[in-house]
Amino acid sequence: MKKFYYQISTEYRGQNYFGWQIQPRGKTIQGEINHALEKLCKSDDLKTLGASRTDSGVHAKAQVFKADLPLELPLKGLVDGLNSLLPEDIKILGAKASTAHFHPLRDSKWKRYNYLFTDKVSPFSRDLIVQAPALLDIELMREGAKLFLGTHDFANFRCMGTDVPTTTREILEIELKELNSQGPWGEFPYYCLEIKGTGFLKQMVRLMMGSLWNLGRKKITLDDLQAAIDKKKVGKVGPVAPPQGLYLTEIQFA
Amino acid sequence: MKKFYYQISTEYRGQNYFGWQIQPRGKTIQGEINHALEKLCKSDDLKTLGASRTDSGVHAKAQVFKADLPLELPLKGLVDGLNSLLPEDIKILGAKASTAHFHPLRDSKWKRYNYLFTDKVSPFSRDLIVQAPALLDIELMREGAKLFLGTHDFANFRCMGTDVPTTTREILEIELKELNSQGPWGEFPYYCLEIKGTGFLKQMVRLMMGSLWNLGRKKITLDDLQAAIDKKKVGKVGPVAPPQGLYLTEIQFA
Numbered sequence: 001m002k003k004f005y006y007q008i009s010t011e012y013r014g015q016n017y018f019g020w021q022i023q024p025r026g027k028t029i030q031g032e033i034n035h036a037l038e039k040l041c042k043s044d045d046l047k048t049l050g051a052s053r054t055d056s057g058v059h060a061k062a063q064v065f066k067a068d069l070p071l072e073l074p075l076k077g078l079v080d081g082l083n084s085l086l087p088e089d090i091k092i093l094g095a096k097a098s099t100a101h102f103h104p105l106r107d108s109k110w111k112r113y114n115y116l117f118t119d120k121v122s123p124f125s126r127d128l129i130v131q132a133p134a135l136l137d138i139e140l141m142r143e144g145a146k147l148f149l150g151t152h153d154f155a156n157f158r159c160m161g162t163d164v165p166t167t168t169r170e171i172l173e174i175e176l177k178e179l180n181s182q183g184p185w186g187e188f189p190y191y192c193l194e195i196k197g198t199g200f201l202k203q204m205v206r207l208m209m210g211s212l213w214n215l216g217r218k219k220i221t222l223d224d225l226q227a228a229i230d231k232k233k234v235g236k237v238g239p240v241a242p243p244q245g246l247y248l249t250e251i252q253f254a
Numbered sequence: 255m256k257k258f259y260y261q262i263s264t265e266y267r268g269q270n271y272f273g274w275q276i277q278p279r280g281k282t283i284q285g286e287i288n289h290a291l292e293k294l295c296k297s298d299d300l301k302t303l304g305a306s307r308t309d310s311g312v313h314a315k316a317q318v319f320k321a322d323l324p325l326e327l328p329l330k331g332l333v334d335g336l337n338s339l340l341p342e343d344i345k346i347l348g349a350k351a352s353t354a355h356f357h358p359l360r361d362s363k364w365k366r367y368n369y370l371f372t373d374k375v376s377p378f379s380r381d382l383i384v385q386a387p388a389l390l391d392i393e394l395m396r397e398g399a400k401l402f403l404g405t406h407d408f409a410n411f412r413c414m415g416t417d418v419p420t421t422t423r424e425i426l427e428i429e430l431k432e433l434n435s436q437g438p439w440g441e442f443p444y445y446c447l448e449i450k451g452t453g454f455l456k457q458m459v460r461l462m463m464g465s466l467w468n469l470g471r472k473k474i475t476l477d478d479l480q481a482a483i484d485k486k487k488v489g490k491v492g493p494v495a496p497p498q499g500l501y502l503t504e505i506q507f508a
Contacts, residue, residue: 011377011378012377013377061440088377088380089377091377123265123267123342123343123344123345124265124267124313126342128378128438128439179436179437180436181436181437181438182433182434182435182436182437183434183437185382185437185439190438247438
């Protein structure tokens with residue numbers, strides 16, 4: 001049967017979902033999207049594949065997925081139709097026609113993640129940003145962040161759970177920015193760790209963030225961090241930072 | 255038995271509560287606070303009185319209440335103790351010693367409310383701001399807002415439910431501002447209707463907002479709005495705007 005292929009971008013708030021990928025034990029973003037597509041197409045002969053398996057509680061400002069559908073839909077109808085069927089914390093941003101060859105995982109050139117934390121979480125921001133550990137040396141964290149640049153074996157910055165042929169990844173850019181929030185939910189300074197890389201392991205960004213926090217509060221040294229980046233046997237040097245600070249913000253395809 | 259009196263300020267996110275005031279049918283802000291105070295004081299011989307009865311779903315950046323407690327507590331212990339016992343969407347901002355004579359309703363000189371709306375609600379902002387009606391004439395709304403200034407009988411801008419001796423209230427300042435959000439939840443322009451008044455009737459701000467929307471989309475004229483402000487028999491000239499756009503932002507005591 002003839003298939004029609006679409007490349008669709010979406011943003012979502014992760015707090016009420018067990019991550020992107022469909023799984024038996026609870027609601028997922030992909031599950032909600034598939035369900036909406038089934039209603040729209042009046043068929044369950046379809047599939048989706050995301051460019052990133054965001055974890056439970058993690059947000060996306062720009063996730064991309066491929067949809068293989070059994071019928072052709074006008075792009076505006078596809079976007080508006082999905083948005084009318086999806087819950088309010090998932091929004092389709094756009095859709096374009098694609099091909100059978102497009103593979104959102106293999107074809108992504110790089111991805112950018114932002115991790116947000118602040119000294120002052122309020123009732124209005126608590127599920128979108130993380131309370132920072134006390135007494136962080138931000139300049140030291142900036143020095144530490146630079147150690148991640150380039151190609152390394154990130155075996156000490158991953159969580160088991162997904163089989164991967166290699167734990168080597170390349171970090172293209174990393175920056176710890178000081179920003180200011182302005183808006184309904186309050187005005188306050190916050191930090192944003194921006195990381196651009198060719199690929200990421202499970203919980204890699206959150207383990208990088210947790211390690212930089214440990215560095216910033218002097219629980220580990222720059223040498224400890226360098227050793228964890230250089231040598232597989234060192235083990236983890238920081239906690240997994242909480243999911244609500246993490247946003248998938250950009251994906252570049254080849 | 256000797257009582258100790260405190261004036262306490264709090265901020266809260268309204269979405270999960272049936273408003274400020276204790277009532278039988280569901281969770282309220284006051285109910286949660288009383289419950290926490292009972293634990294802290296190991297007694298239920300206490301009472302609280304808020305300066306404003308915010309409705310179901312309405313937020314506060316600066317609600318104030320009086321607490322009559324059966325024991326004396328250090329101010330920092332009171333604040334930290336309450337925050338450790340309260341849910342994450344209610345936060346105590348500060349406390350000071352008060353007197354038996356203080357009455358947060360009678361002693362408030364003026365209150366300020368902000369109502370927020372925008373052309374572009376996202377999954378990250380949806381419970382903190384309201385999607386604006388299409389095609390609003392903002393300049394016309396600014397003209398309309400000025401009609402509310404001064405002392406008027408707001409009988410056409412109230413919802414029944416609370417007995418009040420008079421429906422006359424004074425609006426001291428009103429302004430429709432264009433602002434920009436910056437932060438984790440996205441960058442987007444939004445509008446803020448700021449209203450400062452000596453007192454407000456039930457749902458008065460939300461009915462003023464709904465009427466200004468109707469003016470902005472040319473469903474009513476400036477004359478219709480003026481008539482509703484001048485004459486009791488005109489009736490409502492707009493819908494009750496949704497609660498998630500409304501914030502109690504400031505209370506000034508005499």
